[in-house]
Amino acid sequence: MNITNTNNLKRKYLLLLGIIFFIAFIVRVYYDIQHHEFMINTKMSRLHKNALLHYENIITSLEDKYVSVSAQFTNMHETYDLIKNRDRQKLYNYLLSDYKKLVEYNPNLYVMHFFDTKNTTILRMHKPTSYDDDLTVIRPIVSKANKSKTAYFGFETGKNGMTYRITAPFISRKNEHLGLLEFGIKPQYFADKLDNLLHVKSEILVKTSTIKNLSHKTDFENIGDFSVISKDPIYTEIINKIDLNKKEQIIQNKDKTYILFNDLCLRDHTGKTVGKVIIAKDITKAVLENRNSLLVLNIASFIILLICYVLLYIIFTRYSNDLINAHQNIHQLKKEVDTDALTGINNRSSLNSYLQNSVENENEYAVLFFDIDNFKNINDSYGHDVGDIILKEFTKVVTNSIRTDDFFARWGGEEFIIVLKISSLQKALKLTQKIRENINSNLFHSSIKVTCSFGVTMIDLPNDFDSVIKRADKLLYEAKNAGKNCIKAGS
Structure with a gap:
């Protein structure tokens, strides 16, 4: 989001702070009244x-x-x-x-x-x-x-x-x-x-x-x-x-x-x-002393909040450009939060956002759920450092095998998901086969061969992504049980 009018940003924050201060004052008054009643009730109970x-x-x-x-x-x-x-x-x-x-x-x-x-x-x-x-x-x-x-x-x-x-x-x-x-x-x-x-x-x-x-x-x-x-x-x-x-x-x-x-x-x-x-x-x-004390405290609270508001008004007026930069940094941070730290691709959180915001109609998108076969053996044989290198190289191969508008995310560990904007399951299978072949044709970390098993299905329930993911996951396990390095599709 680009912000060009610093005054609008300043007004927005000052209005928000004004509301917060007003609520804080009301809460303080309410608390003091409740405390007054509590003191009376405590005195009565004692x-x-x-x-x-x-x-x-x-x-x-x-x-x-x-x-x-x-x-x-x-x-x-x-x-x-x-x-x-x-x-x-x-x-x-x-x-x-x-x-x-x-x-x-x-x-x-x-x-x-x-x-x-x-x-x-x-x-x-x-x-x-x-x-x-x-x-x-x-x-x-x-x-x-x-x-x-x-x-x-x-x-x-x-x-x-x-x-x-x-x-x-x-x-x-x-x-x-x-x-x-x-x-x-x-x-x-x-x-x-x-x-x-x-x-x-x-x-x-x-x-x-x-x-x-x-x-x-x-x-x-x-x-x-x-x-x-x-x-x-x-x-x-x-x-x-x-x-x-x-x-x-x-x-x-x-x-x-x-x-x-x-x-x-x-x-x-x-x-x-x-x-x-x-x-x-x-x-x-005791009641009068308590009430007078509450009145003094509430007046003091109001004056303190008013002084704080004036000081913040001066600060916002003077440093509104810094606030814009901070706002822009928030967007950058959000982008980092949505990115997988190891591979640099989208993470599971950003996948959920993409599905919620982009997929509206049924059978216009397909889900490819896949993972690297026998990845545990790779970690056990070569170490986790080599495993991390292979994951990075692997994501580059897959990224180069898909279209720019396809959504590629790491689901977790060695599991990945691709969301394709595509009109039929047959077309999704064709693209999946291309990805599988590209993976098979590469040697990772100079000498290690990697294969993948795939589960492919259309998104027919845009209001129930969990069931779609579960169906793709089930197809993936069917591919595993079928000998791995293969594709299973269904609806």
């Missing part, structure tokens, strides 16, 4: 993982602590007769100081409850005036712990509210089962712990169906099947945006951005969910 881990650790630590406290009380033999005799007033007076210390240590400790073996209240330290009520029906955890004489844990609603229950058997030193000792921790305990550990804001939801046994009736705000029993003020503004079907949410409210999780479940002793702790973290500052 916080979510930490919240779940801390929540489970809080529950485990709480269970271990109050099982230990319960064991200390069961080792106080002074309480045995008081419990068996249901002398609640003396029991209350005896334990009041310890109860107050426990509440002082954990203000969210609400329940300290003694039961007999029949699930009936002996004493509520938190409400000593209420006793002798049978809780078999409304407090399943009590019945189960008494029956199995095993400690159970879980959230459960009683007459006075929902707490996390640590319900342990009260067994004397003589292994006498006297009933149960139960501690109940308000759900707010878990919210406060998470707030302190993760700097989040919490909301506590309880399934509305589980609070029917409360002795006092309270109107709670509802979210779906849940009642809101405690919440931070921020939830007043975002409560309508909470989707309980999503474990993770990003909520935008006015100028604030929150990450919210709602899968910290309050579970009863059977593992059934009876409530949730929803936590929200304000990430507005």
Whole structure:
């Protein structure tokens, strides 16, 4: 291709570079937006993982602590007769100081409850005036712990509210089962712990169906099947945006951005969910800092790309002639790529291009597929250097035997292909015979005789060259099997 107008070349490259720079800028903006979302999602995932881990650790630590406290009380033999005799007033007076210390240590400790073996209240330290009520029906955890004489844990609603229950058997030193000792921790305990550990804001939801046994009736705000029993003020503004079907949410409210999780479940002793702790973290500052950083980076990227474009414009304007030469060199390189390095004739790649671009109609071209007979023996006897010399001499003989518009290419190794523009198989055979005779009449490398076997066929399927080549290859092998140094033709 000859290029005479350097300005057209310059415009073409500058337009291409402009498009590339524009795409690069768009890709950078898109990447930054995706990176921003990735950072938010990563932050959300990390916080979510930490919240779940801390929540489970809080529950485990709480269970271990109050099982230990319960064991200390069961080792106080002074309480045995008081419990068996249901002398609640003396029991209350005896334990009041310890109860107050426990509440002082954990203000969210609400329940300290003694039961007999029949699930009936002996004493509520938190409400000593209420006793002798049978809780078999409304407090399943009590019945189960008494029956199995095993400690159970879980959230459960009683007459006075929902707490996390640590319900342990009260067994004397003589292994006498006297009933149960139960501690109940308000759900707010878990919210406060998470707030302190993760700097989040919490909301506590309880399934509305589980609070029917409360002795006092309270109107709670509802979210779906849940009642809101405690919440931070921020939830007043975002409560309508909470989707309980999503474990993770990003909520935008006015100028604030929150990450919210709602899968910290309050579970009863059977593992059934009876409530949730929803936590929200304000990430507005991090989001704004990230957005500002993205804006600065994108402006800087645009300026850098613009400077690069101006510099390239100057370079193209100044050296457009060099670009033309480079364009011409590309064509020269393409020619070299299409040429067999050893013999200087066309290679397999250029053959494919020729077939695709030149052969359009059926039965207007013929294919001669041939190779040198026993070429391996030549390499083994004389060496590969001599073999290469023979290949070069061989291609010269064949080139001199064909017409200028015939296409001659090396298929690979000692195999070659000629594409003839010819009207019939008979004419192709006549020319093939001429080539074979010229090869036979030459001595290569001064003394070595070379023969060839040929497969000849017409190109009847210009849209399926592979099948044509395979047919010619098959004919070639028929020639080999027929004794070599011969021609086999077919269609």
